[in-house]
Amino acid sequence: MSSEGLHAPRERLSRETLSLHHAIVSIMEELEAVDWYRQRADDCEDAALREILLHNMREEMEHACMALEWLRRNNPDWAEYMQTYLFTEAPITEVEEEDMGRAPGSNGGGGDGGSAPAGGAGRGGFTIGAISDNGEG
Ligand SMILES: [Fe+2]
Secondary structure, X not given: OOOOOOOOOHHXXXXXXXXXXXXXXXXXXXXXXXXXHHHHXXXXXXXXXXXXXXXXXXXXXXXXXXXXXXXXXXOHHHHHHHHHHOOOOOOHXXXXXXXXXXXXXXXXXXXXXXXXXXXXXXXXXXXOHHHHOOOOO
16 A cells, blocks of 8 residues: 555554554545535536536535544544534634633633533533643743
8 A cells, every 4th residue: 555645654554544544644635626526517518528528526525524424433632623623613713712712721701601502512522722721831
């Protein structure tokens, strides 16, 4: 199997890191294909061929989402962020602010402490300690 795209010696990478790499590279390829198909469809003057290209584009979206779901099921960090951001309705930067305001050890970040992003209740383990500690302690 190719080690293209690895940024450290393969023998130093864990099985988990290699699996995540495979998923991430696959998602990148699927998203690139989505972009290619859409551009080709825009540029295509034959209506029937354009529909085929758009159909193929949607299949690549499906492939990308399948691999994203694999990431969610197999990596708690991905799962955490997906739970925070995906399928929410509030402005995305407000979702981030609310999430940071609820982080353990934070100063609240201006939040009222009583609200949570949609779908984000009961999440555990997220911390911004490495950012907010700033060398203290
Ligand atoms: Fe695909």
